[in-house]
Amino acid sequence: MNLVAYDVIIGGGxxxxxxxxxxxxxxxVDVLVLERDEEPTTAVRALGLQxxxxxxxxxxxxxxxxxxxxxxxxxxxxxxxxxxxxxxxxLDSAHAYLLGIPQPITDRLLTEHAAELGAHIRRGAELTGxxxxxxxxxxxxxxxxxxxxxxxxxxxxxxxxVRKRLGVGFPGEAATVEWLLAELELTAPAAEIAAVGEKVRxxxxxxxxxPTVDGTYRAVVPAATVAEDRSVPPTFEEFLTRLxxxxxxxxxxxxxxxxxxxTDATRLAERYRVGRVFLAGDAAHVHPPxxxxxxxxxxxxxxNLGWKLAASVAGWAPHDLLDSYFAExxxxxxxxxxxxxxxxxxxxxxxxxxxxxRLMGExxxxxxxxxxxxERVSGTGIRYDLGEGPDPLGRRLRDLPLxxxxxxxxxLRTGRGLLLDQTGALTVRGWTGRVDRVADFGGxxxxxxxxxxxxVLLRPDGYVAWIGGEQGSLDExxxxxFGTVES
Numbered sequence: 017m018n019l020v021a022y023d024v025i026i027g028g029g030x031x032x033x034x035x036x037x038x039x040x041x042x043x044x045v046d047v048l049v050l051e052r053d054e055e056p057t058t059a060v061r062a063l064g065l066q067x068x069x070x071x072x073x074x075x076x077x078x079x080x081x082x083x084x085x086x087x088x089x090x091x092x093x094x095x096x097x098x099x100x101x102x103x104x105x106x107l108d109s110a111h112a113y114l115l116g117i118p119q120p121i122t123d124r125l126l127t128e129h130a131a132e133l134g135a136h137i138r139r140g141a142e143l144t145g146x147x148x149x150x151x152x153x154x155x156x157x158x159x160x161x162x163x164x165x166x167x168x169x170x171x172x173x174x175x176x177x178v179r180k181r182l183g184v185g186f187p188g189e190a191a192t193v194e195w196l197l198a199e200l201e202l203t204a205p206a207a208e209i210a211a212v213g214e215k216v217r218x219x220x221x222x223x224x225x226x227p228t229v230d231g232t233y234r235a236v237v238p239a240a241t242v243a244e245d246r247s248v249p250p251t252f253e254e255f256l257t258r259l260x261x262x263x264x265x266x267x268x269x270x271x272x273x274x275x276x277x278x279t280d281a282t283r284l285a286e287r288y289r290v291g292r293v294f295l296a297g298d299a300a301h302v303h304p305p306x307x308x309x310x311x312x313x314x315x316x317x318x319x320n321l322g323w324k325l326a327a328s329v330a331g332w333a334p335h336d337l338l339d340s341y342f343a344e345x346x347x348x349x350x351x352x353x354x355x356x357x358x359x360x361x362x363x364x365x366x367x368x369x370x371x372x373x374r375l376m377g378e379x380x381x382x383x384x385x386x387x388x389x390x391e392r393v394s395g396t397g398i399r400y401d402l403g404e405g406p407d408p409l410g411r412r413l414r415d416l417p418l419x420x421x422x423x424x425x426x427x428l429r430t431g432r433g434l435l436l437d438q439t440g441a442l443t444v445r446g447w448t449g450r451v452d453r454v455a456d457f458g459g460x461x462x463x464x465x466x467x468x469x470x471x472v473l474l475r476p477d478g479y480v481a482w483i484g485g486e487q488g489s490l491d492e493x494x495x496x497x498f499g500t501v502e503s
Contacts, residue, residue, distance in 0.1 A: 023329045027170050028171035030123065031122055033172075034130045035315045036321060038126070038135065039318060039321075040326050041135050042323075043323065043329075043431060045326050048163070050138055050143050052141065057120065057123075058120055059119075061276065061310075062308060062310065064086075064092075065117060067107060067111050069312045072315065072477075078129060079111075085121045090113040090114075097358070099373065105386050112394075144156050146293070148292045153165050166328075169294045169296055169321070172299055174302040176299035179300075182295075186283045188283030189282045191279030192280055193222070193239075193360075194238070195277065196237050197234070197236050197274075198234070198274065199232055200269050201232055213226065216262050220262055224236040225267075232273060233269075235269075238258065246278075246279060282304065288342040289342055296321060301349040301352070306359040308393075309355070309393070320345055323476040332500070334498075396412070400479060410480065412479050413480055418454060418457050428478055432450055433498055436474070437453055437454065438471060439485055442455075444494065447501065481493055
C-alpha cells in the first residue's frame with residue numbers, strides 16, 4: 017500500500033514546530049506538522065521574546081506583525097533573577113529589548129506564517145509511533161493512519177514520545193519545586209494588588225502577580241508539593257488555597273482563563289539526532305522558565321536546523337552539515353540550563369541563596385558582569401565554534417545599514433546565505449541559488465564603516481561563516497556550508 021509521503025514530518029505544533037515548518041517552506045520542502053490538540057491552547061506559558069528571537073523575526077520579515085501585538089521593554093534586558101545593575105545594559109543589537117507578548121499570540125502568528133508559506137498543518141493528529149529505515153521514516157497516528165517522510169522531527173515537548181521511542185537519554189534533575197500559574201480576573205483594587213504583591217515578593221521571590229494587556233491578571237504561587245502527574249492542571253480551589261497562604265487574600269479572584277503548573281525540573285537530551293529523526297525545543301531540553309528562555313531556545317533550534325535539513329532534502333548538504341545542528345545547539349542549551357539553575361537558586365528564601373543573591377547584586381555593579389549575563393539571557397552572546405578566526409566568526413551579525421543596499425536583515429528574508437562584499441570583486445557564482453550577494457552600498461568599495469571587514473559570509477540563520485577578501489578562501493567557505501558548486 018502506498019503511503020502519503022512528505023519530505024519532513026514534524027511532531028508538535030508549538031512555536032518550535034511551526035517555526036521549523038516555516039523555515040523548511042522557505043526552501044520548498046514539503047512539510048507536515050502533526051499537533052495532538054484539536055484547538056490551540058489558551059495557557060500563557062511564556063510572556064515574552066528575547067532580543068535574539070526578535071532579531072530572527074526581523075530577519076524573516078515577521079517583526080511588524082509581532083510588534084502590533086507586543087510591548088517593548090528595554091529595561092528588562094539586564095535583569096537576572098530579578099537583580100539589575102545600576103546602569104542599563106547596552107546590547108550590540110538593533111532590538112535591545114524584551115518583547116512582551118503572550119505565548120498564545122506567538123503561537124498563532126507563527127502558525128499563520130507557516131500556513132502562508134504552504135506548510136500542511138493537521139490538528140487532532142496524535143503521533144503514536146514510528147519506524148525508520150535507510151530511506152525514510154514511517155509514522156503512525158492514533159487513528160491508525162500511516163504516513164511516510166524522509167525525515168521526522170520531534171518537537172513534541174518535554175514529555176516527548178519521539179525522544180522516548182528513540183531511547184535517547186534525558187539526564188538531569190527531577191522536579192523539587194513546583195509553581196502554580198493562573199490567568200484570571202480580580203476584583204480587588206489595582207493599588208492593593210500591587211502593594212501586596214510587592215510585599216510578598218520581598219520574601220518569597222517565587223510569588224508574582226500582575227496585570228496582563230487585556231485587563232486580566234497573571235499570578236504565580238509556589239505549590240505545596242510536586243504533583244505526581246504534572247500534565248494535570250491544578251484546580252481553581254487548589255490555586256486559591258496557595259494564593260491565600262502567601263498573600264493573605266485571594267484578591268476576589270474569579271473566572272480563571274487558564275491554570276497550569278511548572279517545576280524546576282532540568283534535563284538535556286544526550287543526542288539530538290538518531291538516524292533520520294531529530295529532536296528540537298522542549299523535546300531536547302527542559303528547565304525552569306526563569307529568565308524567559310524556553311520558547312526562545314526552541315525557536316532558535318528551529319532556525320538552526322531548518323536550512324540544514326532543507327539542504328539535505330534538496331541533495332546539496334555537505335556530509336557533516338546535519339551533524340552541526342547538535343554540535344552547535346547542544347552547548348547553547350547547556351548554557352541555558354546553567355543560567356536557569358542559577359536563577360532558581362537565587363530566588364530561594366533560604367539564607368545561603370540570599371547571601372549569594374546579595375553578592376550577585378554587588379557583582380552586577382560591574383558593567384562587564386551585567387553585559388555578560390545580559391548577552392547570555394538574551395541570546396545575543398552565542399558564538400558557534402566554526403574554527404579559528406576573528407571574533408565575529410561564529411557570531412550573529414547585528415542588523416547594519418547598507419546604504420543603497422538597505423539593511424542586512426532585509427536580505428535574509430529568503431532563508432538563503434548572504435555575502436556582504438565591500439571589495440566589489442567577489443562572486444558567489446555557482447552558488448547563486450543558495451547564497452545572495454550585496455555589493456552596492458551606495459559608496460566606494462570599502463566605505464561601509466560599520467562592517468569592519470572586506471567581506472562577510474552569513475549563513476541563513478544570520479551567523480558569520482567567513483570573513484575575508486580573497487575568492488579562493490570564500491569558495492572554500494561556500495563549499496563548507498553550501499555544498500559543491502552547482503552544475
